[in-house]
Amino acid sequence: MGILEGKTVLVTGVTMTSSIAYKVAEIAAAEGATVLVSNFGRALSLTNRIVKRLDPVPAVLDLDVTNDEQLAGLADQLREHGVERLDGVVHSIAFANPETALGGAFLSTPFNDVSASMQISAYSLVALTMACKPLFGGSASVVGLTFDARVSWPAYDWMGVSKAALESASRYLARYLGPEGVRSNIVAAGPVDTIAKKAIPGSSSFNEIWADRAPLGWDAADATPTAKAVVALLSDWFPATTGEMIHVDGGLHSTGA
Template sequence: MPLLQGKKVLIFGVANEKSIAWAIARAFHEQGAELAITYAGEAIEKRVRPLAESVSAAAVLPCNVTSDDDINAVFAELGKRWDGIDIIIHAVAFANKEELKGTIVNTTREGFATAMDISVYSLLGILKAAQPMMQGRNAAALTLTYHGAVKVFPSYNVMGVAKAALEASVRYLSEALGPEGIRVNAISAGPIRTLAASGVNGFIHILNHVESKAPLRRTITQEDVARSAVYLCSELASGVTGEIHYVDGGYNVIGL
């Protein structure tokens, strides 16, 4: 029997076919899940809609996560179609390009707030709105983080600070929502060429370094992440919450 048969899954973060969220959508579809997919704006909708149709998504909805109205509208709409939500995927992050080069000293107050709002608060805002539809059904939420939360990587700057806050949020959310049977975890993915990654100045150097140093001597793929996402969101991980699970070819264990 497929691992996610009949599970209702809401996905934030599909921008194109290279998005990690898209690999997760496909893997979950293969495991029998029913999907709802959101997109950040009209320009992105053109790419997302055909992808969503190819996995027979039950709903394709707009959601700019900086807007509480947008977030609430997603759940109001899903409430009409579904009796609840079993899984939420949060694969959303943003920082201004100017702040993903040079050093963190260049960060502006506004840029800091933007990175924290879109990349961190959005998880809290989404789960706050989702809670009534997730409680009492052994639900799971999963977000995406990066090792730049705990170690310094060139140009990652304010996004490293945001990922540290995101990882702390996962721990606090796991405690807050655990009594309702909602598990909250993160995958810390190794570097992958995506739209978001292309915003980080010199990303290719990080990619090449990881490829030569990681125990598996390769970079990881979106599909590597998606397979671990199936595990973390399925009954196979029924006792796992508040966890930051590395899917990085082992890079994080290397000292030198």
């Protein structure tokens, strides 16, 4: 029996097979979960094609986390797919304008682009959690994804700031929702060769850093270690862990220069 047997989870941000969210959906299903996925806009058609590679093929929800009306209707949309109880939510959503907010443009980024990054990459964790909360049945696990924002990184710029806000938002969710049995945690992954990463100017340098410094080594083409950590946090194997950031980065976070 899998560690998610009998559980239902929503995985956002599933795009290509290289995405962490896709691998989470794949492993969660293999561990017994009923999986639903979401995306929106032009990416939705891509998601609908990609999920056909999963077995069983999950339901795909149309969800823009910046759209208040869609968020308000999310619980009903889940119920339409037969979901009466939601046990886990995976937040795999982030955006920053690569032309103005990434790649060394930090000091000149206009606030409109900063606010968009903060809303999509950080505030949406809270918005998504609260939209799903009516289906939490006394306990649930919320898991977000970050690229360790306790430090600055080359080229990461306002996405780094947004991820720092995401990490903090997760801790506050842990504080406020813990009494209701809801856990909120973050997985800090090493660089994974996703579409989002490739959109960051100069991001290839991350792979070189990890190749040089990660004690366990690191394969940027393999999202499996990160996805396994997410699935573990969705399970009952971390019943008293919340407000935490789990590093899955080959140990690089523990090293100095």
